[in-house]
Structures are given as structure tokens and as C-alpha cells.
Amino acid sequence: KAGVTQTPRYLIKTRGQQVTLSCSPISGHRSVSWYQQTPGQGLQFLFEYFSETQRNKGNFPGRFSGRQFSNSRSEMNVSTLELGDSALYLCASSTRRRYYYGYTFGSGTRLTVV
């Protein structure tokens, strides 16, 4: 059974550009959550999607957006990149109906903004 796949693994972007990150959940998982991980702030929740609808949103500016497709794959977009957006972006999937299983995470996308 394939795990959660995040692409690309690494990205280097220039301040002001925009970026799109992709996440393919485990087959059968319909919930996808995104987290930003930085050394200073730790893991911060961005948003959660379920059945193509955003169900939950963290405290991030509108430059951060996402979407989910009918096959449960999700994309996250950051526009007008800032240096502070440099982070590891983790995607996690779950069945959402069986909370006690926890989340399965991908290996993340390391974004560097220069």
C-alpha cells in the first residue's frame, strides 16, 4: 500500500514568486491536512480538506490556499512568497472517520525562499 506522496521534495523560490505543492494521500483516505514546520514555531496547522471541501483552517494569511480534487489529491499554493515562508510543509492523510488511527504523513516538501 503506497504511503502519502508529496512532490516536489525540495523547492527553491525567489521572494515574490508563487509555489504549488502537491500531496497524494493513501488510497481510501479522503481527509488531507497540511502543516508548516519551522524550527522556531514547530508544527503549525494550515488547513484540512475532506471531500473537496475545506473543513478547517489555521491562522495563516490568505496567501496560503489549497484545494482538493475528486481523487482526494490535494495541492497547496503560496502566493507572493516571503522569506519567512521557508519551511518544511507536511501533508497528512486520514480516514477522518477513524480518528484513533491518527494521521499518516508524507516526507514533506522543503521550501526555501531566497
Next chain:
Amino acid sequence: AQTVTQSQPEMSVQEAETVTLSCTYDTSESDYYLFWYKQPPSRQMILVIRQEAYKQQNATENRFSVNFQKAAKSFSLKISDSQLGDAAMYFCAYRRFGPTPLSDYGGSQGNLIFGKGTKLSVKP
């Protein structure tokens, strides 16, 4: 809002020995789940062990076990017979029972709330 606190930024253990990582949390809810995740240099967060709050029995997974003290809101992880491959960041996480209320939308901590992590080193 719920909070998860890991008071040990770094820990070190000798190979084959036992180490305990601490975690405390704050919640007003009675039903919830607790998890320990491991993040090695490969960056992928790996679920180590989970505990349902309504179960009094402490969870165990091979060399990993927890000491769950619900009244004290404490959830420590014990690693027995430590191995070099155990070296990683360890995160304690809390998950409420059920979906996050819509009233939290826009400022939500998310369904899974993490502590800041403990970096575990294993000495050969």
C-alpha cells in the same frame, strides 16, 4: 484551546538502555486521543504509539510504552533497549474526539495538536 508541552528539548541515551520522554497537555475535554510521532532525518513523521483517553490501560508497542496519567494530564513515552535507529525528533500530539467545531475556523490549531518536540540522541 488545547496545548501540548514537551519540556525536554533534547535527551540522550546509551544504546540498549531505557529513556523516558515527557509530555503534558491541557484540555477541558474528557475524550481524546494522544499520540507519539517520530521524525527521523528523512523528515517523515511516523506514528509510534497511540492512546485513547477512555482506556486506563497504558498502550504498548514492542519496545515503546506510555505512562498515561489522565488526572495529571501526563503522557510520557518510554523507550526500552534503545537502538541507534531510535535517534530522531519525537513529538507528542493531542487529538480531540470528533471534528473541530466550525467556530474555530480560521484560527484553528487543527485536528492534531503537537508539542515542540524532543530531540533524542542515541550513543553507541
